[in-house]
Amino acid sequence: MEPATRWRPQPTTGSRENATTRQRLGSLPFNIPPAEWRAIIMARPNLLLAGSQSATSAMLLALKPHLSRPHWRCEAAKGLSLPQLAKGTLILCEVGALAREQQENLLECLDHVEEGVQIVSTTATPIF
Numbered sequence: 001m002e003p004a005t006r007w008r009p010q011p012t013t014g015s016r017e018n019a020t021t022r023q024r025l026g027s028l029p030f031n032i033p034p035a036e037w038r039a040i041i042m043a044r045p046n047l048l049l050a051g052s053q054s055a056t057s058a059m060l061l062a063l064k065p066h067l068s069r070p071h072w073r074c075e076a077a078k079g080l081s082l083p084q085l086a087k088g089t090l091i092l093c094e095v096g097a098l099a100r101e102q103q104e105n106l107l108e109c110l111d112h113v114e115e116g117v118q119i120v121s122t123t124a125t126p127i128f
Contacts, residue, residue, distance in 0.1 A: 053124050084112075096123035
C-alpha cells in the first residue's frame with residue numbers, strides 16, 4: 001500500500017464491475033484500488049496511517065463506518081491512558097510524537113490487548 005501522502009482524491013470512473021464493487025464497499029477514499037480497500041475493511045488489519053494530519057483524518061473518516069465498535073481514541077499529545085480492550089478499535093493519534101518512555105509503555109499495554117481488537121495509528125511525523 002502506498003503512503004497516505006501519495007494518495008490524491010480523484011474522481012472515479014470505470015467499468016460497471018468497479019461501480020458495483022464501490023457500492024458494496026462504500027466510497028473508496030483517495031485512489032486506493034478496490035482490492036486493497038476490500039482487504040483493509042474486511043480483514044481488519046492493524047494500520048499505520050502516515051501523512052499530513054488532513055490526509056490521515058480523511059482516511060480515518062472513510063474507515064470509521066468499517067471499524068468495529070466501540071471506538072477508543074487516544075491522543076499522544078494528551079498522554080496515553082489505554083482502556084482494557086476486549087473488542088472494538090483503538091485509534092492511536094500521532095504515534096510519531098511519542099517519547100521513548102511512552103513508546104515502551106504503549107508496547108507493554110498493547111501486549112494485553114485482546115486479539116480481536118484492531119489498532120489504527122496515525123502520524124504526521126515520519127517514523128521509518
